[in-house]
Amino acid sequence: MGLLSVDPGLVFWSTLAFTLVFVLLRIYAWKPILHALKVREETIEFSLAAAEKAKAEVEDLNQTKTQIMNEAKADRDDMIKxxxxxxxxxxxxxxxxxxxxxxxxxxxxxxxxxxxxxEAIQEMKRQVAELSVDIAGKLLEQELETTDKQKAIIDKYLQEVNFN
Incomplete structure (x- = not known):
């Protein structure tokens, strides 16, 4: 027998072994493998959905952060103003x-x-009046004998004279 010759007993036993392994794999391995693949697929879908949700939240947070920063800048500018x-x-x-x-x-x-x-004008008036009286008193010594009369005359003339 050569290499390319077919042995019917070998084909029978090979077919029987393949069928038996196929049935056993289908009964015991195929369902758990499919279940594991389905769970893995659901986990991946959930993870992708969670990633999309997280991405949307990050974008919202970035927008909120930008809005808060703009408001803070406006508040700062208002406070500075x-x-x-x-x-x-x-x-x-x-x-x-x-x-x-x-x-x-x-x-x-x-x-x-x-x-x-x-006050200076009043003082000057008084001094002028006193000088005038002294001069007049010397001239009219006989007529004005007391200093009280002289002062009364000075006060009288001070009231009558206006230097302003």
């Missing part, structure tokens, strides 16, 4: 107060100068 306005208001108020205080000081100085000027 308010701080600048507050600073300017404080500076303007301080300038206004300083100007008001300076005006008060200037007005007070003017009033003080006016008082001192009036």
């Amino acid at each position: 308010e701080a600048r306005e507050l600073k300017q208001n404080i500076v303007d108020e301080a300038k206004s107060k300083a100007q008001s205080e300076a005006d008060k000081i200037i007005e007070s100085a003017r009033q003080q100068i006016e008082r001192e000027k009036n």
Whole structure:
């Protein structure tokens, strides 16, 4: 017998062994293998769905983060603007107060100068009057004998004379 010759007994036993192994594999191995493949397929589908969901959540979170960042930037800009306005208001108020205080000081100085000027004029009037009385007193010694009369005359003339 050669290599290419067919032996009917060998074909029978080979077919019987193949059929027996096929039946045993189908009964005991095929269902668990198919079940394992189905479970694996469901797990992969679930994982893909979870990955898509996670991707969508990440995109939502990125959008939310971007929105929050934009709001924070807007709030920061508003706060900076308010701080600048507050600073300017404080500076303007301080300038206004300083100007008001300076005006008060200037007005007070003017009033003080006016008082001192009036006092100086009164003092000068009194001195002029006293000098006039002294001169007149020397000239009219006989007529004005007491200093009380001289002072009464000085006061009278001071009331009548206006140097302003």
